[in-house]
Amino acid sequence: MSEKKKIVIAEDDSSLQLLLKFRFEEEGYDVFTASDGERALELIDSKLPDLIISDIMMPIYNGLEVVNKIRSRNNNTPIIMLSNAGQEEMVLKAFHIGADDFLSKPFIINELLIRAKRILK
Amino acid sequence: MEAFLGHIKEVLNFVYHNFLNETLVVQVVWVSIVLFFFTFIISLLVVVYYKRHRKKAKKEREKILKIYQPLIIKAIAGGDKALDHINVLSNQIKKVKHKKCHRNTILSIIIKLHRSLSDDLANNLEQIYILSELNKYSLKKLKNKSWNIKIEGIRELSQMNCIQSMSKHIVKMFTSKKEVLLFELRLAFLKNRGGEALNFVNNYKNDFNEWHQIEFMEMLFNLKGPTFEYIDNWLTSQNASINLFALKIVKSYSLIDKKNQIINLVKSKNFKVRREAIRVILKFKIKDAYPALLSAYEFNDNYFEKRRLLSALKTLDFENFENYILVEQQKLNQQFRYKTITIKS
Structure with missing residues (x-):
């Protein structure tokens, strides 16, 4: 039996975090959640996920700082960023420092699932 | 005891x-x-x-x-x-x-x-x-005397796409003198009706402050393909805050066909408008702006603005105006040295 793929979700809105966890678990992934950048980095170090989904605006470390810290540790785990409308410049910066994909809020949850599946293939 | x-x-x-x-x-x-x-x-x-x-x-x-x-x-x-x-x-x-x-x-x-x-x-x-029936509670908030509670109600109804249920209260609220409340209503309309809701900008005489501009821009980003029918009027408006808002739209939606109006704003009386117009010109590399920038440079007395204008000229067309730019740069450097010497002494 193949092992479940692991995903770390960093999102400070607890409702959205729970929804993403619920949907990804339904699809058969192992999901770990964090409400701030610091906790997300701890989870990434301890769980060694196959995919990271991170919001841009988060307490302690924001999404860009998280991406920067992950890449500076030579960790190449794919990262999908979630941004708000009007954060295009932040998204460009995120791509520049090593994010792999992004979705702008409000987003269609199935689109996020499809993108995650495509990256994890 | x-x-x-x-x-x-x-x-x-x-x-x-x-x-x-x-x-x-x-x-x-x-x-x-x-x-x-x-x-x-x-x-x-x-x-x-x-x-x-x-x-x-x-x-x-x-x-x-x-x-x-x-x-x-x-x-x-x-x-x-x-x-x-x-x-x-x-x-x-x-x-x-x-x-x-x-x-x-x-x-x-x-x-x-x-x-x-x-x-x-x-x-x-x-x-x-x-x-x-949570919408009924949001509607109730519109009848509240406090403007902040009214705003809460408008935000909730607008977010949940229930703006039509507000119609009874809208006329009354639009007579309010509270500018914050009016802006919230306009934002709600923008979300619901798209670019058409921006018509109020045409005759707007007050200060369209930075915070409201950001909120409107954010709402515009959420709309699919908004149109800006009256942007020419906004770019030529006598209200500097409206010029700034229009320049933000030009920059975000790459409306390069408005280059003549943008070039004209280099002559604006407002410093912020002039600065933003130069930024837009540089972003889109509008070479037609060269004469306007040159004339602005020659008639301007402000050292820092002259520096900004010269740097813009240099970025736009250094090859053809190399000599002029180098000479002027030297003049400005000398001016700066005199200034620092005066301050130190």
């Missing part, structure tokens, strides 16, 4: 008689001390009560959140069974919606999720909002 009470009575009598025998100044000091002491005790009690109340409210909110968050999520992401879940949950919410803490917590879950989601899940959230 009687002996104790008698003792206290004796002490009070002693204090009272001594107090009467004191001078007026000492009496005033004593009264002030006693008043201060009582005020301090009362304030302390109020703070303690308020803290405990807040802690209790927070605990209750967390409890409600734990119950309703998973229920709402299961209902909206329930797939084929979503409709049944929504109906059951809406009835459940109806029963508790009269409790303020329940209502506010559930509303905050629904609205925050709605901001992040689109498509079916967002529609499902809207259904819960209407079926559980």
